[in-house]
Amino acid sequence: MDWRRMRMDGGETEPEASFESGDGSHHPGPPRFVTVGEGIVDPNGNEMETRDDLAPWNPDGDAAYAWRILESPDGSTAEPTDGPVAEFEPDVPGEYTLALDAPDGTHELTVRAFPEADEDAPRPRVELDATVVEGRVQLSTTASVVGDGDPDVELYVDDRNEDLLEADGTIPVDAIDEPTRVYAVAVDERHSVPDAVELVPGTDQMDHPTVCVTHPFEPPEWAVDSVVYEIFTRRFPDQDEPTFETIADRLDHLERLGIDVLWLTPFLEAESGFGTPMEFGGPHGYNTTDYFSVDPDLGTMADLEALVDACHERDIRVVFDLVINHTSDAHPFYEAAVDETHPDHERYRDWYRWADVDARDPDTYFGWEDIPNLHFGNPAVREYLLGVVDYWAERVDGFRADVAWGVPLSFWTEVSDRVTDADGEFFLLDETLPSDVEMGGGRFHTHHDDVLHDALEGLGESVTGGVTDESADEAGAADDGADAVADEFTDSAAGLDTSTADAILAAVDDRRRRGAHPDSEWLLYVENHDTDRYLTEYGRDAQLAAGAATFTLPGSPMLYYGQETGVTGRRDPMNWGAFDEDLLEYYRRLIDLRKSHPALRADADLERVASDADTDAAVAFARADPASGRRVVVVLHFGEGTAMVDLDESVDGTDLLTGADVLASDGAFAVDSVVVLEGDES
Template identity: 30%
Template sequence: MEHPPERSSAPWWQRGTIYQIYPRSFQDTNGDGIGDLAGIVRRLDYLVELGVDAVWLSPFYPSPMADFGYDVADYVDVDPIFGTLADFDALVAAAHDKGLKVLVDLVPNHTSDAHPWFQEARTGRDSAKRDWYIWRDPAPDGGPPNNWLSEFGGSAWAEDAASGQYYYHAFLDRQPDLNWRNPAVAEAIFEVMRFWMRRGVDGFRVDVIWHMLKDPEFRDNPPNPDYRAGRNPYQSLLPVHTTDLAEVQEVVARLRRVVDEFPDRVLIGEIYLPLERLVAYYGRTLDGAHLPFNFALLETPWTARDIADLVARYEAALPAGGWPNWVLGNHDRPRILKRVGPDQARVAAMLLLTLRGTPTLYYGDEIGMAQVEIPPERVQDPYEKNVPGLGLGRDGVRTPMQWDAGPQAGFSEVEPWLPVSPDFTEVNVAAETREGESLLTLYRRLLALRRGSAALSLGAYVPMAAEGDLFLYGRAAEGESLVVALNLGGDPILVAAPVEGQILLSTSGDREAERVASEISLRPHEGVIVRLR
């Protein structure tokens, strides 16, 4: 087993925990029902008290908001609904003063159709920026150039009647894809990165990094033999010519080289791929993304054996020196509470914060925010509007943060852009701060324990034999050995293991300092962390 890095020499992104903020839904300060940068500043003390180390902000750039900021109209400014560049600078300064790093979304695969680059590109075939995007003549029958599909439904080709050509869009037709085979595009995005790092940004989460190159021969994608009716139509084809091309690794390496121009920065890649393909994004010599996001816990069946197998496969697949990371929730997938239920939410918290690698928390998961049912007339997400009836809408995981039991959960003084969860009077930061054994209290204790423990923050992962609903593993660093025992089922478990020590933390919150010797008893849906003698 590879020896973990020394605690003092490890970079902050290995030692720390990342907290994702969806700015529209975190805190409104100007009374328009939409969160803003000033609202994030107002809540920084909460993040410090929670115990996270970095905040990652979903897009705040000027945008028509067709895809709520992932359709960027200007990469180097702030949309007025969120504030100004001065507000952003104030946020970075305040966060840094409190010891928090700031990460931002980089959206280099596509722009808005309102971006000046695309506006110029579509003026004609001879435009100086025509080749900044991906244009093709119609197929011989007059239709789209090939069978490529949009993730948001229908063909990925939009017709430009004025020029008689089609442009490619992996997502909405209002999000034309940039042509990363054009060196001028690459240099323009690299300058965007430098712009934000000069303003103090500590790194980037790169949106859909595995999409950034497409087949230069524009071959049709083959049918998916496993596709079944009723699933997302995008999955009817295997996107072998539109995603995860081998050449994309050089693009990732170039992004990394720009990040490395500035000290102590991090590059994170959004990648929805199987583990054996995901790990390629570390780069052949660890010259790719520092952290290719590992979303496997979002999709793995919630059983002890499936999760234990996942962790073993991931640890085995990592390149030498590659640092792992784990995610339980984000702005695109249903809330963890919906997936595992309230009993297992506490076990999920302990799992996320005790596995080896950098954890990322999604705002509100630490208080147990629910997946909210959105009435049809309140639906905002273009994914749900374009591909209705399949449960793909993302609005329910983007609802306002629940701060207190007051009007609009303390998020805003007016009705917010999405409805507040009906349970906000009980599930909120203020109430859970007062409650000694709340989910929020558990997260705070776990984060404090992780920060103070070399074994949990940087130590080795030690698999341990277990059966049934028990997931058992060790974490070890020089001078410290811990055992984590998680009951992922509804029956009590007696763990017979050669352990002797003291419980540091339990998900039930009432067993700290309890001595264990030779066996550990677990209640239903309980997890414990034991420090060995």
């Protein structure tokens, strides 16, 4: 396999990749698609609103940049704000052409502004494809929207390429002399997240011009059906010697489980290293003090690289937790920014966002004053952080972007272009809560499915009423002082009825209503480092059902360390030597079935199944594989004891998960937590 940093013959490593955004110029990237009344803005002090801006790519922090309007719709008086990184709020629907004056010349950027719309209306989706027929590239689109809409589709050629689209919507093959990207946007009551194809020129054996069609927003093939495992880095290894080396010593556990991706929470030098008490979140590492050094208490860079190599030897990819929305207030840049006597004060005072710049009161989230937010309106900050991205993209297989909603969309677009151009197998996962579909379509491949997570939480509360016994209450007590990100947000499942188990299907349906990009994947999780343990909060029966939901619904299932072994505290040490073996075997079977049955893979369809149960805590659905025709019916039960469920579906009576016969004499199925049944081929 072509693993990153894989040791080659003679112990040498692969040559480092060359990182460059776009064509290497300061051109600000692809066309922008916005709504009048929202625009492209970076609101200071708003903890919940996604940020965006206009910025040069491959920025030089010491160079001069300026934005201006070249063309705008009749009646518009909108202008970009002053500064190298600008905001722009279109005031009239239509097409705008902006100019960025940069050291390497003037670059033009299209901004398509759509009319204001009802934000509660379903958002359309679009898929763009292309074929080459008789010397011409023919573009084809498929647009859809939940409800009665009939979306139109608009096509745009990237401003960095010559507009080769002809009146009939085709492009002559011999006119394409450089990689050319074409975008499609569906328009109904609202506009869609764009889709794109890239047309790459070449020649055939007869030296005739040809074009290869690629889909740049598709996730790496290896990531689509991966099972992810998140570890709280300083709590997972051997507690007598918690290091990268002892994490590597524990990888056999992940290999036996069938894990494909290891997500490491931050391991850089940080203010919250070993010894940080739980009232301050424990040793979480999310307040960085040095982006280019690993925590020496965990080991050396060589030890980290040995851990990555050990993962690769087991066919496990490694995802780095990229924390670039903020730093620690102990970071040298911040110390310089707040100290007027510091020799570097003038350089760094504009590296952070300020609630009150004169008082040096930083802009932060949720009152966390020890993690000041970085200022992406400063090209020097962007230049520096792109260096951080380049450095770590050479050492891992993907990024999980912490607090992705706090970093402008334009920056993530550049990061995606930069790392995936250097390595088409590189993987990008975002944390946005509530999840934002704008993060798809050329920014991130996979998104935290917070709607499903919150539906599982609400369902657990409805079924069990919360903590179920004194032991669970005591287990959660150690976490009472640790404020969790998820606890600070508005309930992402608001509007979903979580009093019945059908809520999990409504959560999946919600992806399409919100207009998620067709290539977007979803990370399905029961718990993570920012939530309480589901086992602790809602009990064993509900945890078994919730875990099964994440392995049987469409998406990429994730385990948080110890979920499979019975850890009860949010950030407790891994319970090595004290595993709940029954629970562990349950998750092993779930993973094995998820990987072995084609109807449970990512591209299998989800269908509702008519059923009749003796409890609202049960739900049935089907998954069908279009390629093989194989079909399964899954029944989940979140309550205690056994539910009896009648299915309006022809299925085999043997549970694929356990091999047990679950068909009762009256034709109903007995479901403790989950049964998976082979259905008739579709």
